[in-house]
Amino acid sequence: MTNGSASGSPAPTDGSRASGAVLDLLGLLAYAELVAFFRLTDDAELAPTLVDKGELAGLAATEYGHYRMLRDRLRELGADPEEAMRPFVAPLDAWHARTEPQDWLESLVKAYVGDGIAGDFYRQVAELTDAQTRDLVHGVLSEAGRAEFVAAKVRAAVADDPKLAGRLALWARRLVGEALSQAQRVATERPELAALLAAEDETDSHSDLASVSRVFARITDAHAARVKAMGLSA
Incomplete structure (x- = not known):
């Protein structure tokens, strides 16, 4: 394989490859949003207060709305949403199985850090797709409401019990690695x-996977900012 064009250029000139990549991106993100809906619903049951339960239920409803948008876009493109999602069931299910939270706070950190890293990955891919796909992905991945809610809850918990900071910081690092x-x-x-x-990687290379590795390295830069926002240390 050879690299695509540099960052900021249009989608790859090979139309069939671009189409397959777009369907892969939408299928991956659709399944991720569907799983996020179920996971946030479960997290709401662990929430310590009714207000917290309501907040998480609202976030779960938002995730389901995003799933429907992605599902509908796949249908517009002539794809079967279930077929588009199927290749990503195993890796996403494995990620969730290996990062099962043990308590309410761990579930919050996972929602913020884990989903944030995944979102950075989706956005990087979307940058070289068509404008409609790119706008849909960026809209679906808007995390302002969730980020503010989670960061505030974790900061408050750490302020009440500073000993939590070390455990949650280790948990955050594990989430990134997984x-x-x-x-x-x-x-x-x-x-x-x-x-x-x-194609986002401007470094000349004969290996797409080598370029992907460099992109992932850049994605981890946002991890420190998210950890700091929760009152933890990277």
């Missing part, structure tokens, strides 16, 4: 998606 591991798996198994992501 997220990047599964993202590497997806890139390996879906070469069209990897080729599109590699």
Whole structure:
């Protein structure tokens, strides 16, 4: 394989590859949003107050709305949403199985850090797709409401019990490692998606996966900011 064009250029000139990559991106994100809906619903049951339960229920409803938008876009493109999502069931389910929270606070950190890293990955891929796909992805991945809610809750918990900071910081680092591991798996198994992501890397290379690795390294830079926002140390 060879790299695509540099960052800021249009989608790859190979139309079939671009189409396959777009369907992969939308299928991956659709399944991620569907799982996020179920996970936030479960997290709401762990919430300590009725207000917290209501906040998480609202976030879960938003995730389901995003799933429907992605599902409808796949249908507009002539794709079967279930077929588009199927290749990503195993890696995403593996990510969630390996990062099962043990309590309410761990579930919050996972919602913020884990989903944030995944969102950075989706945005990087979307940058070299068509304008409609790019706008849809950025809209679906808007995390302002969730980020503010989670960061505030974790900061308050750490302020009440500073000993929590170390445990939650370690948990955050584990989430990042597991997220990047599964993202590497997806890139390996879906070469069209990897080729599109590699087009974001301006470094000349003969390997899409090498370029993808460099992109992942850049994605981790946002991790420190998210950890700091929660009152933890990277």
